[in-house]
Amino acid sequence: MTMSHAVISCLHANLAACEAVLADIDQQGIDTITCLGDLVGYGPQPNEVIELVRERSIPTCQGCWDEDIIDGLNACECSYPSQLAERRGHRAHHWAAERITEDNKVFLASLPMTLRRDRLLFVHGSPNSQHEYLLPDMSAFAALERVETAGAETLFCGHTHQPYVRELSEGSIRVSVQTNGNHSDSEQEMTLPMRRIVNAGSVGEPRHGSTKATYVVHDDDSGAVSVREVEYDVSKTCRAIVEAGLPEVFAWRLSHGFEYAERAEDASHVCER
Amino acid sequence: MERWALVSGLRGDLDLYEQIQSDLQKRRGTAHLFVLGDMIGPHPKCDALLKRLRQPKRGDLHPHCIYGWLEEQLLSLYGYRGEAKADELQLQSDDSGVQQLRQAVDTEHLNWLASLQFGLIELDCGLIHGSSADVGDELQETTSPLILLDRLTRLDVNRLFTARSGRQFRLQLTGGQIRSRVKDHASEQLHEQPVPKRSVIGVGSGANYTLYDPASDHIEFLSVASRSGASNRIKGFQR
Ligand SMILES: [Zn+2]
Ligand SMILES: [Zn+2]
Numbered sequence: 001m002t003m004s005h006a007v008i009s010c011l012h013a014n015l016a017a018c019e020a021v022l023a024d025i026d027q028q029g030i031d032t033i034t035c036l037g038d039l040v041g042y043g044p045q046p047n048e049v050i051e052l053v054r055e056r057s058i059p060t061c062q063g064c065w066d067e068d069i070i071d072g073l074n075a076c077e078c079s080y081p082s083q084l085a086e087r088r089g090h091r092a093h094h095w096a097a098e099r100i101t102e103d104n105k106v107f108l109a110s111l112p113m114t115l116r117r118d119r120l121l122f123v124h125g126s127p128n129s130q131h132e133y134l135l136p137d138m139s140a141f142a143a144l145e146r147v148e149t150a151g152a153e154t155l156f157c158g159h160t161h162q163p164y165v166r167e168l169s170e171g172s173i174r175v176s177v178q179t180n181g182n183h184s185d186s187e188q189e190m191t192l193p194m195r196r197i198v199n200a201g202s203v204g205e206p207r208h209g210s211t212k213a214t215y216v217v218h219d220d221d222s223g224a225v226s227v228r229e230v231e232y233d234v235s236k237t238c239r240a241i242v243e244a245g246l247p248e249v250f251a252w253r254l255s256h257g258f259e260y261a262e263r264a265e266d267a268s269h270v271c272e273r
Numbered sequence: 274m275e276r277w278a279l280v281s282g283l284r285g286d287l288d289l290y291e292q293i294q295s296d297l298q299k300r301r302g303t304a305h306l307f308v309l310g311d312m313i314g315p316h317p318k319c320d321a322l323l324k325r326l327r328q329p330k331r332g333d334l335h336p337h338c339i340y341g342w343l344e345e346q347l348l349s350l351y352g353y354r355g356e357a358k359a360d361e362l363q364l365q366s367d368d369s370g371v372q373q374l375r376q377a378v379d380t381e382h383l384n385w386l387a388s389l390q391f392g393l394i395e396l397d398c399g400l401i402h403g404s405s406a407d408v409g410d411e412l413q414e415t416t417s418p419l420i421l422l423d424r425l426t427r428l429d430v431n432r433l434f435t436a437r438s439g440r441q442f443r444l445q446l447t448g449g450q451i452r453s454r455v456k457d458h459a460s461e462q463l464h465e466q467p468v469p470k471r472s473v474i475g476v477g478s479g480a481n482y483t484l485y486d487p488a489s490d491h492i493e494f495l496s497v498a499s500r501s502g503a504s505n506r507i508k509g510f511q512r
Contacts, residue, residue: 171451
């Protein structure tokens, strides 16, 4: 039997999605799970999701929302696509901060920034910060720098809510160096190592163009990574969002699987499914 | 011809600054003077230097100053940057070093220091004390080209002028590439990204400074003979 390892991220207080994903993982006989944080934020069941993760003792690193809930709101503004989105984010922040139990806050505060298993590194945003987005189209050299500086071979991250596997290979950089007092330039070439970035997507707030929850499975023997999509009862979470008095746009977004920054204000057709 | 003079690490030494100014008078055609941080230091003439930078004398090439590592440390000592302490300075120096720095800078300069920019973008060049990753980032010619390219990418400039390492160098990225394969739930994309032709320039520190001609991309590493020598150094501050 091969050893497989599931990586989940961005659960965002969506209990129905978490239960469906954990059931999917169990069904495959996978018993190693790593979580990349954002247990809370946006969704209606923050305590329930934190308690589920604690019950199952899933190793978890701290997400941007987990950090903000315990530190007060110090997210840099550039993590929001617009001022409107920022205001909605603040409302959701206060809603969650009021409801999460002290005990669960202590748990969120105890989460590490990174987890490491041999040459696999697990972070929420990037090794530099829970708030940095490693988007699939960022400069390949800058992406490689994040993995390499952190001393990893494969970097698992989340935070963008869009799953992807990026392989960076066959890289090299040639340089010419001129120094004071040394008049002939010296030429050098550096061969870059092969590295990977795996984004686990989002369990509780997918934005990859589908409403299905996403996570990834890493085959520890072959190194192969597959992106899994799992259906869950979206309307159940949407109803709970509206009932909780959270911004309805969060329900609208869940029922579409997209990030529409401004058009999202039109939340008239929440969860018609 | 509009050359730039790039200076850093004066550390309170007014005499050194005057020497550089008169060196620049002799070398005609220099239009802009950039002081890339570490203006302050435990030097008896630090206060006089700061006054001179803020109110240049007639005939001085007007200095454009940005803040450096020492300014960052001092401002954090006074609580301008989060908690009132300067951990890195404490580590690299000792309590007497911290005291000397505090005494050398009159508090009337603090607001001015706090108003200075972290970096400047001129044409397609970024001028900064360390890098946009950190004011204490010590970039030099032996730093991994991958890190140098990252620092260029973060500022999105073709040339990055840095001072923190104290080294004088120019490292040009001349070639190379990387292959990127991105697979998501729906598609797979393969693409080759070439290394952009960009460079990182270390401008030196103290008596060592750099002239740059943006029109021709010509660099000259210069040095004025330091009269005050190493007398202004305090324990643990050498680089
Ligand atoms: Zn998230
Ligand atoms: Zn996040």
